[in-house]
Every structure is written in C-alpha cells, then in structure tokens.
Amino acid sequence: MQYYLTMEFLSIILGLFFLIKGGAYLFDGSLAFSMKLKIPRFIIGMTVVSFATSAPELVVSVQSAMMGYPDLALGNIVGSNVANIAFVLGIVIVLAPIQIEKVFYKFDWPIMTAITFLFYFLLKSGDALTRLEGGLMILVLIVYLFVILFFQKGRLTDDEIFDETVETKYVKIAYYVIFGAFLLWLGSEVLIKGAVGLASKLGVSERIISITIIAFGTSIPELSTSIIAIMNKEQKISIGNLIGSNIFDMLGIIGLTGLMSPIYISDKALISSDLIWMISITLLILPLVFFPNKMKFGRAEGIILILAYLLFIGRLF
Numbered sequence: 001m002q003y004y005l006t007m008e009f010l011s012i013i014l015g016l017f018f019l020i021k022g023g024a025y026l027f028d029g030s031l032a033f034s035m036k037l038k039i040p041r042f043i044i045g046m047t048v049v050s051f052a053t054s055a056p057e058l059v060v061s062v063q064s065a066m067m068g069y070p071d072l073a074l075g076n077i078v079g080s081n082v083a084n085i086a087f088v089l090g091i092v093i094v095l096a097p098i099q100i101e102k103v104f105y106k107f108d109w110p111i112m113t114a115i116t117f118l119f120y121f122l123l124k125s126g127d128a129l130t131r132l133e134g135g136l137m138i139l140v141l142i143v144y145l146f147v148i149l150f151f152q153k154g155r156l157t158d159d160e161i162f163d164e165t166v167e168t169k170y171v172k173i174a175y176y177v178i179f180g181a182f183l184l185w186l187g188s189e190v191l192i193k194g195a196v197g198l199a200s201k202l203g204v205s206e207r208i209i210s211i212t213i214i215a216f217g218t219s220i221p222e223l224s225t226s227i228i229a230i231m232n233k234e235q236k237i238s239i240g241n242l243i244g245s246n247i248f249d250m251l252g253i254i255g256l257t258g259l260m261s262p263i264y265i266s267d268k269a270l271i272s273s274d275l276i277w278m279i280s281i282t283l284l285i286l287p288l289v290f291f292p293n294k295m296k297f298g299r300a301e302g303i304i305l306i307l308a309y310l311l312f313i314g315r316l317f
Helices: 002-036 041-053 055-066 070-095 102-124 131-151 170-202 206-218 220-231 236-260 269-290 299-314
Strands: none
Touching: 002 041, 002 055, 002 170, 002 206, 002 220, 041 055, 041 220, 041 236, 055 070, 055 170, 055 206, 055 220, 055 236, 070 170, 070 206, 070 220, 070 236, 070 269, 070 299, 102 131, 102 236, 102 269, 131 236, 170 206, 206 220, 206 269, 220 236, 269 299
C-alpha cells in the first residue's frame, strides 16, 4: 500500500514539474512573440502574461473533463482562483506592499466580482454546465478583452517588467511554444492519473485533491511571475496578472471545457461550499483596499489573505 501511495505522490510531483516547466516555456514563447509583433505593453500584461500563466489550469481542466473527471476540472479552477487572490497575492504584498489606484476598485475588482457571481450562478442553475453556458462564458471573455483593448489604453504604460530590446528568433519562439505545449500535455496526463489514484487509495474525493494539491501546483506560474515582478520593483503588474488569470480561468477555461463537453457536477460541495468560499474571499478584497491601510495593500492585508487561504484549505480536512 505504501509503495503505491509513494508512486502516486511521485506522479503528482512529476506532473506538477512538467506543468510548471511547460507553462514557463509557453510564457516565454508567447511573450517573445508578442514583443516581436510590437504589441503594446499593457496588452501583454493583461492578456499574454495572465493567459500564459493560466495554461496549466487550462490543460488540466480540459483533460480532466474529457477523461471523465469533471470534479477535478472545476475543483482545479476554484482552488486555483482562491490560491491566486489569497495565497499568491498575500505573499506578494507581504514581501512588497502595493499602492492601490482608484481604477482597481472602480473597474478591476467589480469586473472580477461580477464574473465570479456569473460563474457561480451558471454552475448552480443545473446539474451540469451545458455547451450553451460554456459558449456564453467565451462570449463574456471576448467582451472583456474588447473593453481592455479599446477602453483601458491609458493603463499599465509603466508596468512592463520585461526587456523589449531583447530579440528572439522565430525558431526559438516556436521551440518554446511547441515544447511548452508538449510538457503541459504530458504533465496533465501524469498529474491527473496520479491525483485520481491517490484519491481512490486514500479514500479522499477528487474534489479535495484538485482544490488542494492540483490547484496549488497550477498556481505556481502566477506565484513565480509575481515574484519576478517584485524583484524588478514592478509590483502593480502582479495584481493585474492575478485578476486576469482568475477571469481567464472562469470564463476561458471552464467556457472552453463546457463547449467541448458538458461538465456534470457530481460533488455538490463544490457549489454549496467551495464556490461560496471563493466568492467570500473575492468580496474580502474590497474592504482590504481601505482597511487597515487606505489605498494600500501592505503586510497586514497580506497576512489576512494568507490566513483566509489556510482556513479555506483547513476546513477540507
């Protein structure tokens, strides 16, 4: 029994390693391609950066649903979103406090909150997320991107953390993208099989495994990108990356997964408990903008968010 558990744990660790490396390669390739095409920096920050760091969640969720494990797909997204806005953001602002601009609580937070509620009500409305509802999510994502591209042009002009003078050849960009995509596919296969095997042998639900181990692992790209931003004294891009990743997770990943195959929800605790926690932590962000430090995310706010994440995980066991 112990031997088999060890093998399952090794599969999960190896799968996470492949996902992290694949996400890093895809991130580097996507970013270099964007720079090559002279795409404005704010667009890269709000789209390419956040979408590329969500690539592991995308592959794991789509693969999980297609292999017949919808609870893994949904649990991965819910757990990853909570990890992004509680654990990752908490660590970022503990390490380096961030001054908050008005546009955050006038645009970014309301949009993320509205999409979170839409996500909740679509999942709660029936026993499955239908193809029609998946299509609706994709449509909302397109509208969001349209607003970012055409109505938010005055933002993020100084928040680029990457050197635009570095030239990358197209062959190298293709290598990054193709090899990154291969590692993401391989990592998802190994991770899902290891996670399902571990859950069955320990008698733990797929939902709990996905919300804890898998979700935390697929949030590592967001964490590493945020730490890079801190090292380059560009903390503000961290919030944009995390918000963009969460929006893409809910609309793009689950929307695409639902379009490919209806997602049937077998573990109702995902709706009645996990999603309520995700909504609650999302709502917690706004008062933290004003208290205890007005218009600033500092160490106190970071500790509160980290504690909220630990409570979220701790209630599962």
